[in-house]
Amino acid sequence: MIEVKNIKKIFGDKTIIEDVSAVMKAGQCNLIIGSSGSGKTVLMKCMVGLFEPNAGEVLYHGENFTAMTGKDKTEIRKEIGMLFQGSALFDSQTVEQNVMFPLNMFSKDSYKIKLNRVNEVLERVNLVGANKKFPSELSGGMKKGRTGKSHRP
Amino acid sequence: MTIFNDIGRYLLMIKGMFSRPENARMYWKEFIHQCTEIGFGSLGIVAIISVFIGAVSTVQTAYQLVSPLIPPSTIAQIVRDTVILEFAPTLVCIVLAGVAGSRIASELGNMRVSEQIDALEIMGINTKTYLILPKIIAALLMIPLLVAIAMALGIWGGRLAGVASGIIPGSVYDKGLLEFFVPFNVIFALIKAYVFAFIISSIPAFYGDYVKGGALEIGKASTKAVVVSCILILFADYILSALLLPTA
Numbered sequence: 001m002i003e004v005k006n007i008k009k010i011f012g013d014k015t016i017i018e019d020v021s022a023v024m025k026a027g028q029c030n031l032i033i034g035s036s037g038s039g040k041t042v043l044m045k046c047m048v049g050l051f052e053p054n055a056g057e058v059l060y061h062g063e064n065f066t067a068m069t070g071k072d073k074t075e076i077r078k079e080i081g082m083l084f085q086g087s088a089l090f091d092s093q094t095v096e097q098n099v100m101f102p103l104n105m106f107s108k109d110s111y112k113i114k115l116n117r118v119n120e121v122l123e124r125v126n127l128v129g130a131n132k133k134f135p136s137e138l139s140g141g142m143k144k145g146r147t148g149k150s151h152r153p
Numbered sequence: 154m155t156i157f158n159d160i161g162r163y164l165l166m167i168k169g170m171f172s173r174p175e176n177a178r179m180y181w182k183e184f185i186h187q188c189t190e191i192g193f194g195s196l197g198i199v200a201i202i203s204v205f206i207g208a209v210s211t212v213q214t215a216y217q218l219v220s221p222l223i224p225p226s227t228i229a230q231i232v233r234d235t236v237i238l239e240f241a242p243t244l245v246c247i248v249l250a251g252v253a254g255s256r257i258a259s260e261l262g263n264m265r266v267s268e269q270i271d272a273l274e275i276m277g278i279n280t281k282t283y284l285i286l287p288k289i290i291a292a293l294l295m296i297p298l299l300v301a302i303a304m305a306l307g308i309w310g311g312r313l314a315g316v317a318s319g320i321i322p323g324s325v326y327d328k329g330l331l332e333f334f335v336p337f338n339v340i341f342a343l344i345k346a347y348v349f350a351f352i353i354s355s356i357p358a359f360y361g362d363y364v365k366g367g368a369l370e371i372g373k374a375s376t377k378a379v380v381v382s383c384i385l386i387l388f389a390d391y392i393l394s395a396l397l398l399p400t401a
């Protein structure tokens with residue numbers, strides 16, 4: 001469960017979001033709706049700690065994420081998947097290398113296990129056989145399908 | 154005062170680089186990748202300018218030394234010392250600020266703007282350590298090496314030009330190279346190379362990492378990175394010369 005309490009974010013002298021609160025329960029699909037430039041991305045980034053909110057707090061499973069030290073934040077972040085507007089793929093790496101990146105970084109599995117995992121993920125987003133393609137060769141929708149990367153075991 | 158603000162953020166970036174790598178093998182891979190990019194990526198241009206700088210030094214030194222009292226081998230000494238002391242380290246590093254520096258700034262700027270850096274942070278990776286530190290260490294290893302190559306090629310280029318234009322026979326040039334040689338000059342040049350290498354890598358990394366906006370801002374950041382690096386190189390060159398070279 002994720003709780004957002006009275007979040008406020010200011011850039012310079014512009015207040016982007018003010019006093020936003022929400023409760024997001026597990027297994028539920030939650031939407032954040034707003035016009036372009038209204039601060040949806042800013043709110044998301046405050047929730048995952050890419051921005052430090054000026055006021056308010058974010059709680060994961062009742063634990064105060066905003067007040068955590070860098071190391072504890074990292075642990076929580078490993079549980080988060082975030083999809084970015086611009087896909088955020090490494091454009092110098094193939095699809096396979098992109099998907100495998102977090103596995104290479106955090107798991108000690110053999111290449112074969114990792115490759116199986118990558119193929120599983122690619123299958124789920126209908127990108128079977130695109131392993132050796134570069135991001136520039138994929139269409140926009142295809143890219144987003146797999147930016148969630150292969151993080152969860 | 155934006156300049157103090159910038160210096161503060163620069164120091165925070167340097168401090169932020171020192172954290173434990175999540176996975177040593179991935180960091181090593183990134184380091185090797187950067188070594189190839191910075192080292193081999195600039196080898197061609199460094200070779201070309203060094204040979205020509207040496208050649209021009211020989212011709213111009215000969216042009217300015219008109220007295221018959223000065224032995225021709227002096228030309229070789231002067232070319233050797235100017236190439237080692239100034240041209241190889243400073244000029245090569247100015248060029249590298251343009252070649253390697255702009256590459257570093259635009260690579261990081263592009264990763265920032267396309268949210269690749271955010272994606273890495275979300276995975277729990279310290280991007281300062283993973284993306285910036287390998288670039289700086291690679292520069293500290295490869296740039297002094299390029300400067301050493303530039304010294305050798307510059308001196309060789311001077312010999313080539315001297316012989317080709319009939320200014321000085323090869324054997325006289327070689328003899329001149331060994332006269333009044335001060336080994337400290339080479340050490341001094343390498344000290345300069347290390348300082349410049351740090352400037353060339355860390356300043357563009359700073360400007361690249363803090364890009365906000367889009368493609369236009371990446372271009373602006375990389376231009377600014379090159380300009381600031383060049384000014385700092387010349388400034389550091391003066392300070393190091395004043396501090397380390399015994400004069401009078």
Ligand SMILES: Nc1ncnc2c1ncn2[C@@H]1O[C@H](COP(=O)(O)OP(=O)(O)O)[C@@H](O)[C@H]1O
Pocket residue numbers: 011016034035036037038039040041042043365
């Ligand atoms: N790092 C930043 N610095 C200053 N202003 C920002 C920054 N990031 C976003 N903004 C501003 O916050 C506002 C909301 O942006 P954003 O959350 O991206 O909108 P959207 O709801 O379309 O995702 C915009 O006006 C944008 O200019």
Ligand SMILES: [Mg+2]
Pocket residue numbers: 040041085
């Ligand atoms: Mg948005």
